[in-house]
Amino acid sequence: MQITDLPYADPGVPDARSGPRFLWWLWRNQLDGQLKSLAWGLLHFVAVSALPFCVGGAVQAISDRSGARLALTGGLLLLCGTGIAVGDTFLHRAAVTNWITAAARVQQLLARKAARLGSALTRRVAAGEVVAVSTGDVEKIGWFVEAVSRFTAAALTVLVVCIGLLVYQPALGVVVAVGLPVVALAVLPLLPRATRRADAQREKAGRATELASDTVAGLRVLRGIGGEELFLDRYRRASQELRHAAVRSARMWSLIAAVQVLLPGLLLIAVVWYGVRLAREGRITVGELVTVYSAVMVLSYPLRHFEEIAMAYSFSRPSARRAARVLSLERSATDAVFHAADVPGGDLYDPVTCLLAPAGRFTGVVCGDPDAAGRLAERLGGHPAEPGRSVLLGGVPLDELPLDTARTAVLVQDKDPVLLSGTLGELLDVPASGAVSAADALAAAQCDDVLDALAQGSPDLADPLNARITERGRSLSGGQRQRLALARSLITDPEVLVLDEPTSAVDAHTEARIADGLRRLRSGRTTVVFTSSPLLLDRADRVALVHEGEVVAVGTHRELVGGEPRYRAVVTRETDSEPAPAGEDVLLEREEMEERA
Numbered sequence: 001m002q003i004t005d006l007p008y009a010d011p012g013v014p015d016a017r018s019g020p021r022f023l024w025w026l027w028r029n030q031l032d033g034q035l036k037s038l039a040w041g042l043l044h045f046v047a048v049s050a051l052p053f054c055v056g057g058a059v060q061a062i063s064d065r066s067g068a069r070l071a072l073t074g075g076l077l078l079l080c081g082t083g084i085a086v087g088d089t090f091l092h093r094a095a096v097t098n099w100i101t102a103a104a105r106v107q108q109l110l111a112r113k114a115a116r117l118g119s120a121l122t123r124r125v126a127a128g129e130v131v132a133v134s135t136g137d138v139e140k141i142g143w144f145v146e147a148v149s150r151f152t153a154a155a156l157t158v159l160v161v162c163i164g165l166l167v168y169q170p171a172l173g174v175v176v177a178v179g180l181p182v183v184a185l186a187v188l189p190l191l192p193r194a195t196r197r198a199d200a201q202r203e204k205a206g207r208a209t210e211l212a213s214d215t216v217a218g219l220r221v222l223r224g225i226g227g228e229e230l231f232l233d234r235y236r237r238a239s240q241e242l243r244h245a246a247v248r249s250a251r252m253w254s255l256i257a258a259v260q261v262l263l264p265g266l267l268l269i270a271v272v273w274y275g276v277r278l279a280r281e282g283r284i285t286v287g288e289l290v291t292v293y294s295a296v297m298v299l300s301y302p303l304r305h306f307e308e309i310a311m312a313y314s315f316s317r318p319s320a321r322r323a324a325r326v327l328s329l330e331r332s333a334t335d336a337v338f339h340a341a342d343v344p345g346g347d348l349y350d351p352v353t354c355l356l357a358p359a360g361r362f363t364g365v366v367c368g369d370p371d372a373a374g375r376l377a378e379r380l381g382g383h384p385a386e387p388g389r390s391v392l393l394g395g396v397p398l399d400e401l402p403l404d405t406a407r408t409a410v411l412v413q414d415k416d417p418v419l420l421s422g423t424l425g426e427l428l429d430v431p432a433s434g435a436v437s438a439a440d441a442l443a444a445a446q447c448d449d450v451l452d453a454l455a456q457g458s459p460d461l462a463d464p465l466n467a468r469i470t471e472r473g474r475s476l477s478g479g480q481r482q483r484l485a486l487a488r489s490l491i492t493d494p495e496v497l498v499l500d501e502p503t504s505a506v507d508a509h510t511e512a513r514i515a516d517g518l519r520r521l522r523s524g525r526t527t528v529v530f531t532s533s534p535l536l537l538d539r540a541d542r543v544a545l546v547h548e549g550e551v552v553a554v555g556t557h558r559e560l561v562g563g564e565p566r567y568r569a570v571v572t573r574e575t576d577s578e579p580a581p582a583g584e585d586v587l588l589e590r591e592e593m594e595e596r597a
Contacts, residue, residue, distance in 0.1 A: 006104050046160065048080075363529070430491060
């Protein structure tokens, strides 16, 4: 797999039972790239480790005044230099490829899981944790996966050099063969504590990220209630806790690094001391002493990869655990095989609340609790917040439909829809039946002033559809963003369209025109609108009042206003002592409002 081949056509089915299993699964799925990295790493490290033997041979050749051997060792040095250059170049290329492709695979898996779970993801996993997994954690996971092959190459090189020294000079080779494992494994007792501190740092980093994400998302509300300083203090405390955790973790890793410098130095001193004694006794030559000394000194380079793999695993393990936790989430019910060729049609029925939306009708739903309304809307779309009986569409449980079929059949627009950056045409370029044009959808959603605003912002563009929308539509007002989102939903023309407070940010006059456009454009299609707006409810064919988790009243808007106090309290904000106008009075009020518009 090359970087140019990304993204993957199919990133695969991950083993998300645990963090280590997930890392092992990633490594196995990159076996070709790992073997390439291992091969180039062996070439590089072996060429580096062969330099001392060449230098020792050259010193001995000079001592023996042998020009032929000196020329031979010179040629070997040139060959080693070539091997080092070629191996290092392609090792770096293979390592970066492995890192990027591993990170890309994880990102694709996370994106696929987010698309599958929809809004249920952020209810089951904190938003800050999702951000941490999809950004910093992905890099750390990719780092460990690509470091495995480099570490393997370094470990094999150390083993080969030890065997070579035992054969070349047994007396000093034994010292090196005994000392190198001690040097390599001396940090193992420190790793558990370093890992625990790294885990604590990651947890506090995730908490700080989550707090920052929540603060930014609710900044407008915080300003409205004067809570900015409160959340700033919370983030400041979280930031300081993260700083202290990072310092404690860095201290442990600096101790490990110091051990990795100290012990090879002590081994080098021991080799030199013992080698000088052997040379003075005439048991080894000067060239052999230089060779062993240089080999021990050069081996500090591959030994550094032992520290790196320990650090990479310690940092990637909590990251992999978090990623595995997200990837292990599933819908409340597994998809069963659905043999129907077409998207099912018919009435939409929720057995939990007994809410019924007749096929081809405009149904209004009034719920006094906005959060409960949002959860019910998501249930109707097949994304329940908790396991339970599935919503039925034409008698078929949505949970038994393939995910693509369920989303084609039922589209839910929540109360805070997101507008992605890009042109208006790209925003409206969504999977659709083709029965509703962009012009009709924009007209029904009363987007004329939005088009004018976009045209004024880009006077050089002849077509407003080519005008750019900033991230999340921040350059537009709340009402304009809401209407563009409604137009996008209308274009899809699903069998069932569920709208959660689609006009909460628009004025009454515009809302009345949107209600007429929505009813006209969705004629003959099932539409469910969660709202407390009398203007929308009066256009509905049928209105249901949901109270304490179940439907308690059904009728037209005028019937419920006149005969259901709980409905009247939600819709008109009036109590029983202040009865709201009913019947013809409601209709007259609406008509007068439209005439003023």
